[in-house]
Amino acid sequence: MTQEQTYLLGEQAVVLDLNCARLDNEQQNRLFALHRHLQKQARYTDIVVGKTSLTLVLQDHTQCAKWQEALLTLWQSLSAEDFQPTTHTIPVIYGGEAGPDLAPLAEQLNLSPKDIVELHSSPTYQVKFLGFLPGFAYLGSVPEQLQVARLNSPRTHVPAGSVAIAEDLSAIYPSASPGGWRLLGHSTTRLFDANVQSPSLFQPGDNVKFVPQKEGLC
Amino acid sequence: MLEVIKPGVQMCIQDLGRHGHRHLGVSQSGVMDPMALHIANLLLDNAPNTAVLEITVGLAQLKFTTATNFALTGGDLNARLDDTPLTPGWRYFSKPGQILSFASSSDALRAYLSVEGGFTLNTVLGSHSTDVQAGFGGFDGSALAAGDQLHYESCVAKSSAGALQPPYHKQIRILPGPHCERLSLTTQQLLCTQQWQVSPDSNRMGMRLSASEPVTHQVSINSQAVLPGTVQLPPNGAPIVLLNDCQTTGGYPMVAQVIAADLRHFAQLSAGDMINFTLVTPARAYQETQQQQYHLNQLRFALTHRDRSIS
Numbered sequence: 118m119t120q121e122q123t124y125l126l127g128e129q130a131v132v133l134d135l136n137c138a139r140l141d142n143e144q145q146n147r148l149f150a151l152h153r154h155l156q157k158q159a160r161y162t163d164i165v166v167g168k169t170s171l172t173l174v175l176q177d178h179t180q181c182a183k184w185q186e187a188l189l190t191l192w193q194s195l196s197a198e199d200f201q202p203t204t205h206t207i208p209v210i211y212g213g214e215a216g217p218d219l220a221p222l223a224e225q226l227n228l229s230p231k232d233i234v235e236l237h238s239s240p241t242y243q244v245k246f247l248g249f250l251p252g253f254a255y256l257g258s259v260p261e262q263l264q265v266a267r268l269n270s271p272r273t274h275v276p277a278g279s280v281a282i283a284e285d286l287s288a289i290y291p292s293a294s295p296g297g298w299r300l301l302g303h304s305t306t307r308l309f310d311a312n313v314q315s316p317s318l319f320q321p322g323d324n325v326k327f328v329p330q331k332e333g334l335c
Numbered sequence: 336m337l338e339v340i341k342p343g344v345q346m347c348i349q350d351l352g353r354h355g356h357r358h359l360g361v362s363q364s365g366v367m368d369p370m371a372l373h374i375a376n377l378l379l380d381n382a383p384n385t386a387v388l389e390i391t392v393g394l395a396q397l398k399f400t401t402a403t404n405f406a407l408t409g410g411d412l413n414a415r416l417d418d419t420p421l422t423p424g425w426r427y428f429s430k431p432g433q434i435l436s437f438a439s440s441s442d443a444l445r446a447y448l449s450v451e452g453g454f455t456l457n458t459v460l461g462s463h464s465t466d467v468q469a470g471f472g473g474f475d476g477s478a479l480a481a482g483d484q485l486h487y488e489s490c491v492a493k494s495s496a497g498a499l500q501p502p503y504h505k506q507i508r509i510l511p512g513p514h515c516e517r518l519s520l521t522t523q524q525l526l527c528t529q530q531w532q533v534s535p536d537s538n539r540m541g542m543r544l545s546a547s548e549p550v551t552h553q554v555s556i557n558s559q560a561v562l563p564g565t566v567q568l569p570p571n572g573a574p575i576v577l578l579n580d581c582q583t584t585g586g587y588p589m590v591a592q593v594i595a596a597d598l599r600h601f602a603q604l605s606a607g608d609m610i611n612f613t614l615v616t617p618a619r620a621y622q623e624t625q626q627q628q629y630h631l632n633q634l635r636f637a638l639t640h641r642d643r644s645i646s
Binding site: 124125126127128130132134138139152162163164165166167168169170172174178246247248249250251252253292309311312316317320321 | 354355356357358359360361362459460466468469470471472510512513557558559560562564565582583584589592593594595617620621624
């Protein structure tokens with residue numbers, strides 16, 4: 118049971134907060150269905166899906182009260198089946214220089230490097246939301262056996278394309294940046310290009326499947 | 336063209352920002368002071384969202400290699416055209432070869448420069464703003480460096496014109512944030528009843544504040560959308576006012592939102608400055624935004640009238 122509510126953030130943003138620790142699959146897909154619905158129906162500046170919320174930044178503040186009502190009604194009336202995700206297949210080279218944290222992690226978890234690759238590439242991940250860097254998608258969920266904390270001391274430079282994990286999430290760094298996630302592998306798939314109309318390969322709610330390449334450990 | 340001789344601390348191209356891509360992790364960017372951009376462009380009869388140069392701290396030198404009218408707005412960084420002192424809020428004419436230099440000031444941090452017709456730039460995701468973290472937009476996606484050249488069309492001289500700019504304040508008006516009720520009452524009171532000092536590790540992403548009584552707590556929230564003007568409160572009790580270059584989501588409680596009309600004041604705040612927060616109603620916040628629009632309309636009217644009567 119959730120006690121969903123809506124509230125304002127500043128003058129022209131309306132937030133639907135589902136007020137719970139985490140969403141089940143049905144709720145998660147319903148939230149993405151709501152996102153897609155609003156992209157077609159609302160006059161907005163931005164719509165941002167959070168872990169358990171959706172924020173609608175309106176163009177016109179006089180519409181706030183209307184949308185505070187409408188978001189609750191829409192949330193109740195949409196269903197998980199209203200959302201049809203796209204699935205992306207991402208080839209990954211695991212271990213070695215491509216994934217410098219893989220071998221030490223295997224040792225720490227008392228698993229073989231191959232087990233780590235298998236565990237990481239077995240689920241179909243879902244893009245929960247994007248943030249941190251343009252095109253940086255938070256992918257859930259990493260199998261429980263593989264859930265580990267971030268590095269104690271973040272790296273100052275994580276190369277673009279690094280496939281990484283932290284807690285229950287996985288991600289691919291779309292561009293080079295500092296970062297504290299554990300690096301398991303590398304992908305050459307282009308994730309973000311600011312110079313095209315649809316700049317990000319991943320959209321909220323998309324499915325992602327990692328495919329281990331023979332150049333790596335597998 | 337405009338040639339950068341000395342870029343100062345951070346000189347970058349900004350317009351009113353990049354919108355509609357926050358769900359993909361793309362920041363807003365854009366000028367810290369939208370009023371300064373609007374005034375600069377009104378003075379030159381430019382399109383309202385024409386990109387301007389944001390000059391931070393000063394200590395910069397620029398050379399106009401072709402004739403242009405330009406407008407200087409924002410904080411007073413003691414600018415000069417060759418040896419002539421300039422006043423922010425005014426437009427001027429530069430002959431080819433003249434040098435615009437900025438010193439610095441203890442009570443201003445950012446100045447804005449617009450040229451008639453605007454600079455020739457590529458649009459990235461619907462905006463000319465520089466996203467310094469992501470490395471796109473503006474001039475090659477980065478702050479300007481010595482030797483960089485910005486192109487513009489030369490134009491004939493207009494007479495000087497200008498007006499007093501709306502003042503900058505250190506009294507910041509806020510709306511209550513959504514997570515206040517999860518924090519104790521004293522936490523909320525402490526935010527509005529004491530002065531906050533701007534920390535040195537502040538930038539266009541956010542302004543960190545400190546006070547004698549930090550507002551510590553143990554509350555965490557699920558990551559959700561944040562916006563420029565959102566006041567986050569990390570457990571250490573030192574609030575962060577998120578600004579134009581902020582990330583798109585955050586996991587710290589949001590205890591307040593700076594009203595849109597007051598965001599411009601953050602453009603002029605530097606390390607050590609003391610600020611206060613005052614709680615206002617949404618109605619008051621809209622009123623302040625309207626007031627700014629009214630100011631711009633008045634200025635547009637006055638300038639149109641003046642330029643017509645001269646020519």
